[in-house]
Amino acid sequence: xxxWQHSGISRKEALEILASRKASLREEWKRNYLHIKxxxxxxxGESNRGDPVDQIRNDLQALTKKQQGCVKCLDKxxxxxxxxxxxxxxxxxACGEEIPxxxxxxxxxxxxxxxxxxxxxxxxxxIKHPTKTFFFPALAV
Ligand SMILES: [Zn+2]
Numbered sequence: 001x002x003x004w005q006h007s008g009i010s011r012k013e014a015l016e017i018l019a020s021r022k023a024s025l026r027e028e029w030k031r032n033y034l035h036i037k038x039x040x041x042x043x044x045g046e047s048n049r050g051d052p053v054d055q056i057r058n059d060l061q062a063l064t065k066k067q068q069g070c071v072k073c074l075d076k077x078x079x080x081x082x083x084x085x086x087x088x089x090x091x092x093x094a095c096g097e098e099i100p101x102x103x104x105x106x107x108x109x110x111x112x113x114x115x116x117x118x119x120x121x122x123x124x125x126x127i128k129h130p131t132k133t134f135f136f137p138a139l140a141v
Contacts, residue, residue: 006090008101014089017108022077029070036063076109083111092116 004011039045045055083089090099094116103114110117 001085002087004087006098008098009090009104011084011087011089014084014104014108017105018077018080018084021108022074025070025073025077029067029074032063032066032070036060036067039063073109076111079111080109094120 006014009017039056039059043056044052045059080089083091090104091097092099092113093111095113097113099110099113103110112120
């Protein structure tokens with residue numbers, strides 16, 4: 001174990017925040033899983049509007065996307081645990097500043113601060129969509 005760096009949170013608190021985030025992600029994953037199962041078994045989607053096959057496909061696509069998001073976050077939690085061990089948890093990997101407690105409580109798995117996250121996303125969007133760039137600071141919690 002190395003020296004703890006963040007001044008606003010202790011190692012113990014970081015572990016607790018991470019554990020509760022992990023529990024809620026697992027719950028979310030399970031809820032989505034049961035929902036997917038229900039759709040497949042019942043053969044019907046959320047609403048009765050439109051073509052039922054389209055409806056089922058759309059619902060399954062949306063739920064699968066949510067599942068991938070959950071798994072991604074759970075993977076990041078593994079890395080966040082390593083940062084807790086090494087004492088660098090809560091320190092932005094991009095700018096080296098302390099990540100505010102509010103963000104750590106919502107997204108303890110994120111290795112960067114909201115400012116750097118927005119900047120990274122904007123750069124990714126420039127690569128993906130060279131003609132249009134997006135900037136949504138409000139979405140970066
Ligand atoms: Zn940063």
